[in-house]
């Protein structure tokens with residue numbers, strides 16, 4: 001019976017069908033150009049690129065020139081790669097260009113599809129990035145597809161880890177770059193830690209085609225990219241908090257053993273506030289409830305956990321001056337592993353050992369937020385339909401299913417379910433042996449490396465093979481003559497296959513576990529030869545293009561190597577082509593590639609990806625899943641229902657249940673897991689969105705600052721806003737003049753503007769209001785800055801302003817990121833107060849951001865007012881003095897070492913002098929870590945002309 005939806009689609013056609021149909025006229029246009037384009041000479045074909053660019057320049061849109069551009073790529077691909085994109089591939093290309101996801105079945109040639117919209121969009125001059133999941137694929141595609149683009153006069157780059165600055169810069173400048181998602185994201189983060197616009201790699205975020213979009217935007221959505229570095233030393237805080245924790249009694253905190261969390265009660269809060277205030281960590285009227293205090297609360301909670309939930313010699317041991325964790329399952333020491341977010345430090349404080357620095361996030365971004373930076377996102381996948389809703393809801397990306405070029409000839413069988421894992425493995429080995437002797441190549445899919453290795457061991461285990469054969473023989477013998485003839489024949493055949501395998505010392509096979517892509521590509525390329533057995537973890541689908549009969553190029557390369565120098569490639573190629581064609585015919589005869597899956601994955605999509613290794617480009621093929629009631633997915637989800645179902649269907653030892661009900665039940669179970677994972681991802685995204693909005697503001701600001709040549713206005717506005725804030729604070733408009741806190745204002749003016757301005761006497765004048773004070777402050781402070789400009793020169797001041805702005809933003813942003821992390825960990829614990837944690841997080845994060853902006857104004861203004869720039873002569877004099885001091889120190893040390901009784905006054909000797917000089921000259925301006933102890937008032941070794949304390953010494 002047809003479901004309502006299916007019925008309606010039959011009558012009205014689906015939305016997808018209609019959208020696909022709408023593409024046909026465009027495809028027809030491209031086809032109509034084919035005769036003309038294919039008649040062009042190579043040079044004329046190449047000349048179409050500048051011609052198309054000219055049409056864009058003359059005002060035509062990318063959509064206008066699409067048919068011509070696609071026809072050009074199609075012809076170039078035919079000439080260069082010997083592949084002429086099919087009509088359905090053109091459709092895929094149009095969908096990508098429209099900024100949607102093209103779902104194309106596995107093996108339909110998505111790599112080639114991507115060249116069409118990449119070429120078209122690159123004509124506009126904006127960056128085009130084609131993203132794949134691993135370096136190997138990025139390199140392969142850049143080389144393979146790059147030939148088409150190069151032929152047409154476009155440049156192609158590769159962006160992968162481990163490249164030099166130069167290589168990377170060139171790759172980003174290319175018209176089209178093939179990249180991995182990780183490297184793109186990291187480069188973005190690195191770019192935003194730089195201080196020169198010209199150092200940045202990424203020129204813009206134009207068009208991105210994300211291959212395997214579901215694995216990148218969905219599977220990896222939970223793991224953000226993070227660049228981290230050591231944070232400032234907070235040992236004092238850890239020690240201060242640790243001191244009063246033992247004072248707290250059970251009334252002061254609540255412990256949740258299961259969640260391994262600890263929080264303060266209201267009573268506890270009061271006492272902690274008192275102690276923190278006494279230790280100087282809470283200032284003025286601040287309380288622990290203020291958003292600014294989240295880090296304090298976080299550290300108090302961590303200290304509580306350290307004391308109440310972590311026991312010495314059970315959870316950790318103290319070895320020397322180190323706290324070493326103990327694995328709760330194995331009891332082994334986990335040297336080098338550290339608890340995160342200050343917990344390890346809290347335990348170190350508790351044990352009184354040295355507190356090691358904490359690592360903090362310097363910058364982080366999730367993939368979805370990174371990809372949202374692009375003007376246009378497009379995606380490709382073999383299997384997105386299970387996540388259509390998610391793409392729409394989160395990314396506003398439409399998914400369009402493109403029909404296959406040829407009908408899919410693969411048979412996807414119902415699952416075979418066994419009672420125990422062992423029965424299942426026996427059946428798996430039987431099936432493999434059977435396919436092997438029949439010459440059918442098998443791809444065995446597993447969910448983990450351990451499982452792959454288990455199967456590999458079983459295939460090599462002669463005893464196991466023989467025992468299984470004996471058992472099968474027993475079963476066959478039980479069958480009464482004339483009954484179940486088919487089963488008898490099957491058992492006898494398998495039995496023979498197993499004995500043959502045992503006689504050969506096991507079944508020869510290859511194991512892939514997606515760790516060494518490049519080597520594995522070779523194995524994969526040959527996995528389609530007759531009778532080949534390949535075991536693989538559910539490797540991310542791409543790059544595993546298994547060609548029936550084997551891969552000609554790879555085989556030619558192998559033979560050439562064997563033949564050594566002077567081998568005749570043409571001759572070898574001709575010979576290999578014949579053998580491969582014969583092999584292919586044999587494989588097709590045996591039923592094509594057999595995908596044998598040993599378990600269902602949590603996600604249906606991964607299962608479909610595995611099936612999709614077979615039946616590519618209309619080839620025949622088979623997929624069959626082997627399951628047992630002991631599999632994880634079966635145990636955790638839906639096993640009750642299945643159990644009942646299996647009882648009803650009846651089940652014998654060693655025999656599988658095969659029934660569409662079982663498939664339905666399993667798909668339901670997978671659906672449940674998928675829905676749960678979707679919820680988790682949505683939740684993470686919601687938190688990340690809050691940070692993302694703020695990150696965009698900060699990164700945009702940084703970019704503007706780097707690009708600007710004159711920031712004096714920005715700095716002046718900041719100064720004036722600070723003045724506004726101060727005047728509002730000390731002279732509220734509603735207050736009478738005698739209620740003004742002019743002393744407070746006076747003190748802050750000295751603090752921020754480094755100037756004794758007569759605010760107290762101004763305020764005493766008759767008829768002076770707050771507005772007047774404000775304006776006088778604007779005028780006076782502007783004058784002070786003007787004096788600095790006159791003294792140091794406008795160029796110097798402009799560069800100082802830029803540096804101060806960038807450094808201050810970076811410093812505050814890092815602190816802010818850490819605070820947000822702490823806020824997140826604290827906010828979860830607020831649930832008990834009946835408030836929605838996400839809303840709380842949003843509003844507090846906003847308050848924190850506002851206070852970040854305020855502090856930025858204060859710091860920038862303060863630093864620029866205090867800045868003392870040295871003249872060249874002053875700098876030279878300072879260096880000379882430094883040298884003298886170092887020499888003197890060296891000399892006195894040498895004297896002390898020699899134990900000499902000082903008779904004459906210490907004179908720096910020639911060696912000491914040389915050493916001192918060396919010490920000074922080893923200061924590499926680009927390597928702050930080599931500077932050692934530069935004194936705070938000395939010029940900064942980076943050459944900024946600022947004092948060390950106002951420059952690098954701040955961090």
Ligand SMILES: Nc1ncnc2c1ncn2[C@@H]1O[C@H](COP(=O)(O)OP(=O)(O)OP(=O)(O)O)[C@@H](O)[C@H]1O
Nearest residue numbers: 083084085086106107108109110111382542543545
């Ligand atoms: N137009 C074409 N003409 C001939 N062969 C093609 C064409 N397009 C693709 N192919 C071939 O089809 C095979 C599959 O291509 P590709 O690996 O890009 O598929 P895919 O869609 O990316 O599959 P998967 O999602 O499984 O990775 C390749 O061997 C490729 O050379």
